[in-house]
Amino acid sequence: MTASDKKPSTPLNPHPGVKICGAPSHAEVIRTPGYPREEIWRKGPVAFIECVEEIPCNPCEGACPQGAITVGRPITNLPVLDAEKCRGCRLCIASCPGLAIFVKDYTYSATEAKITFPYEYWPLPAKGQQVTLVDELGEAVCPGQVLQVMNTERNKQTPLITASFPKEYFERVKSMERLRS
Amino acid sequence: MKKFELAVVGGGPAGLSAAIEAAKHGVKTLVIDENDRPGGQLFKQIHKFFGSSEHQAGIRGVEIGRRLLAETAQLGIETWLNSEVVGISPEKTVWVVKDGTESLEVQAERIILSTGALENALNFPGWTLPGVMSAGAAQTMINIHRVKPGRRALMIGSGNVGVIVSYQLLQAGVEVAAIIEAAPRLGGYGVHTAKVRRAGAPFYVSHTISKILGEHKVEGAEIVALDKRFLPISGSEKTLEVDTICVATGLTPLAELAWFLGCRFHFIPQLGGFVPDHDSHMESSVPGVYLAGDISGVEEASTAMEEGRLAGIRAAASLGRLSPEEANTLEETVWARLNALRSGPFGAVRRQAKESILQKEGAIAYDSVR
Numbered sequence: 001m002t003a004s005d006k007k008p009s010t011p012l013n014p015h016p017g018v019k020i021c022g023a024p025s026h027a028e029v030i031r032t033p034g035y036p037r038e039e040i041w042r043k044g045p046v047a048f049i050e051c052v053e054e055i056p057c058n059p060c061e062g063a064c065p066q067g068a069i070t071v072g073r074p075i076t077n078l079p080v081l082d083a084e085k086c087r088g089c090r091l092c093i094a095s096c097p098g099l100a101i102f103v104k105d106y107t108y109s110a111t112e113a114k115i116t117f118p119y120e121y122w123p124l125p126a127k128g129q130q131v132t133l134v135d136e137l138g139e140a141v142c143p144g145q146v147l148q149v150m151n152t153e154r155n156k157q158t159p160l161i162t163a164s165f166p167k168e169y170f171e172r173v174k175s176m177e178r179l180r181s
Numbered sequence: 182m183k184k185f186e187l188a189v190v191g192g193g194p195a196g197l198s199a200a201i202e203a204a205k206h207g208v209k210t211l212v213i214d215e216n217d218r219p220g221g222q223l224f225k226q227i228h229k230f231f232g233s234s235e236h237q238a239g240i241r242g243v244e245i246g247r248r249l250l251a252e253t254a255q256l257g258i259e260t261w262l263n264s265e266v267v268g269i270s271p272e273k274t275v276w277v278v279k280d281g282t283e284s285l286e287v288q289a290e291r292i293i294l295s296t297g298a299l300e301n302a303l304n305f306p307g308w309t310l311p312g313v314m315s316a317g318a319a320q321t322m323i324n325i326h327r328v329k330p331g332r333r334a335l336m337i338g339s340g341n342v343g344v345i346v347s348y349q350l351l352q353a354g355v356e357v358a359a360i361i362e363a364a365p366r367l368g369g370y371g372v373h374t375a376k377v378r379r380a381g382a383p384f385y386v387s388h389t390i391s392k393i394l395g396e397h398k399v400e401g402a403e404i405v406a407l408d409k410r411f412l413p414i415s416g417s418e419k420t421l422e423v424d425t426i427c428v429a430t431g432l433t434p435l436a437e438l439a440w441f442l443g444c445r446f447h448f449i450p451q452l453g454g455f456v457p458d459h460d461s462h463m464e465s466s467v468p469g470v471y472l473a474g475d476i477s478g479v480e481e482a483s484t485a486m487e488e489g490r491l492a493g494i495r496a497a498a499s500l501g502r503l504s505p506e507e508a509n510t511l512e513e514t515v516w517a518r519l520n521a522l523r524s525g526p527f528g529a530v531r532r533q534a535k536e537s538i539l540q541k542e543g544a545i546a547y548d549s550v551r
Contacts, residue, residue: 018367018371018374018375019366019367019371019386020366020367020384020386021378021384022360022367022371022374022375022377022378022382022383022384023374023375023378023379024371024375050375051372052371053370053371053372053525053526053527054525054526054527055231055370055372055525055527055528056231056232056233056236056521056522056523056524056525056528057231057232057233057238058232058233058234058238059233059234059238059239062234074521074524074525075232075233075521075524076521076524076525076528095239096372097228097229097230097231097238097239097372098231098370098372098373098375098376099372099376100372100375100376120352121351121352121380122352122354134379134381135379136375136378136379137378137379138378138379138380138381138382138383156229156239156240156241157241158229174379175379175380177381178351178380178381180354181354
C-alpha cells in the first residue's frame with residue numbers, strides 16, 4: 001500500500017518531541033522564532049526554520065539576500081525569521097548544516113501547496129516523479145509530485161527537491177520517503 | 182638523530198592546525214602520524230560543519246581536511262606517515278617506528294601531542310561476533326573504503342557520533358533499524374536526530390541491548406527497555422533483524438604519551454576520563470609539551486583545530502618567533518572563536534569541564550588571555 005491509498009490520520013502528528021523521538025514536534029517548532037505565523041504563510045512562499053536547540057551555528061544568517069534571518073551574538077541564538085522580508089528564494093536551505101530549513105508555498109495552486117527540502121540521498125528522484133511525502137517522524141503523509149531537482153555547485157552537494165502536494169498537509173509535510181537503489 | 186624545533190604527534194585536525202600555525206611563524210616542524218594519510222577523522226566527516234563562517238561552517242569535514250593538507254604542503258611541513266611514536270622522553274627525544282620496520286629517533290625542542298581519542302567498547306552477550314563494530318569503524322568502511330558493513334544496522338548511542346554515523350549509513354544505502362539510548366533523552370544535536378528520524382530511522386530512549394542473536398555472526402539483536410535506575414524491565418524485550426551493530430558510547434582521550442612524559446592528569450568524566458592538565462595556552466604540566474584536540478578532553482573537530490592553533494602559536498612564541506604581545510593578540514582571536522563554539526547548553530558542559538581543569542589544585546595558573 002502506498003501513501004496515496006492511505007487516509008492520513010491528522011494534518012499534524014503530535015509526539016513527545018526532539019529529545020525523545022528525534023524530531024521536533026509541531027508544538028516545539030511553532031514556539032521558535034524561525035517558524036512563520038499562519039497569516040504570513042497563507043500569503044506566499046516562505047522559509048520554515050526548524051532549529052529548536054541553541055547550538056553554535058549561523059550560516060543561515062549570511063545566506064539570506066534579504067537579511068530576513070538574524071542570529072547575532074552569541075551564535076547559539078536561535079535564528080529569528082523576519083517572514084515579511086522572506087521571499088522564499090530557498091538560498092538558506094542548503095546553507096544550514098543541520099538541514100533544518102524548508103521553504104513552503106501555500107499559494108502554489110487552488111488545491112496544492114509546494115515544498116522545497118534538502119535531500120542528501122542517492123538516487124535522486126526525477127522531475128515529474130510521484131513520491132511519498134513524509135512528516136518529521138518519517139511517516140507517510142500523502143503523495144507528492146517532484147517539480148524540480150536542484151543540485152547546483154553553490155549548494156555544496158546538498159540537492160534540493162521541490163514537490164507539490166495537497167494543501168491540507170501543508171504544515172505536516174517535511175521530506176520524502178527515501179528511494180532505494 | 183634528526184632535529185626539529187617542533188614535533189607534532191598526530192596529524193588530525195588539531196595536529197595539522199598546530200603545525201600550520203607554528204610553521205607560518207618559521208618554526209621547523211615535523212608531523213608524525215601512524216596512518217597512511219594525514220587528516221585524522223576529517224576525511225570520514227562528509228557532513229557540513231556547524232559554527233560560523235570563521236569556523237568554516239557549512240563546509241564538509243572532507244573539504245576542511247583538503248584545505249589543511251594543502252596548507253601543510255604549501256608551508257613545506259615535513260610529514261612522516263605510517264609512523265608510530267612508541268616512546269618519548271622528558272628531554273623531548275621521540276622514538277618513532279616507521280613503516281613497522283625502521284626505528285628512528287627525533288630530537289625536538291617543543292612537542293605538541295594531538296593524538297586524539299579512542300572509541301569506548303561496550304560489553305554484552307555476543308559483542309565479539311563479526312558484525313559488531315564501533316561507529317567509527319563503520320564510518321571508515323563507508324566513507325573511506327566505500328564498503329557497506331552490512332545490510333541493516335542497530336546503532337547503540339545517540340550522541341552526535343552515533344547519530345551522524347547513522348545518517349551516513351543511510352546515505353550509503355544501509356538501513357538503520359534503530360538507534361537506542363540508555364538515557365531517557367537523546368544526546369545528539371536535534372538537527373542531526375531530526376534528519377535521521379524523518380528518513381525513517383526510529384529512536385528508542387531508555388533502551389539498551391540485551392543480547393545478540395546468531396552463533397557465528399550477528400543475525401539479530403534483542404533490545405530491552407530500562408527503568409529509572411537503568412535496570413532492564415523484563416518482558417519489554419524486542420527483537421530487531423539486523424546484521425550489523427555499531428557502538429557509539431563515547432570516547433576516551435588517547436593520552437599514553439602524556440603519561441609517559443609524566444604529565445599531571447585529572448579525571449573528568451565529561452571530557453572522556455583521564456585528561457592531562459593544561460593551561461590556557463594548551464601547555465601541559467611538562468614545560469615545552471603542549472596538547473591539542475581530544476587528548477586534552479573529548480570535543481569535536483572544530484574545537485580541536487582552534488586548540489591546535491593555540492598550541493602552535495604558543496610553541497612559536499616560546500621559540501622566540503613571536504613576541505609575547507603578538508602571541509597574546511593571536512591567541513585572543515582564537516579564544517573568541519573557541520568560546521563561541523563552547524557556548525549554548527551543549528557547549529557549556531564542555532566549557533565548564535575545560536575550565537575545571539584550570540581550577541584544580543596544583544593546576545597551572547590561569548592567566549589574562551582567557
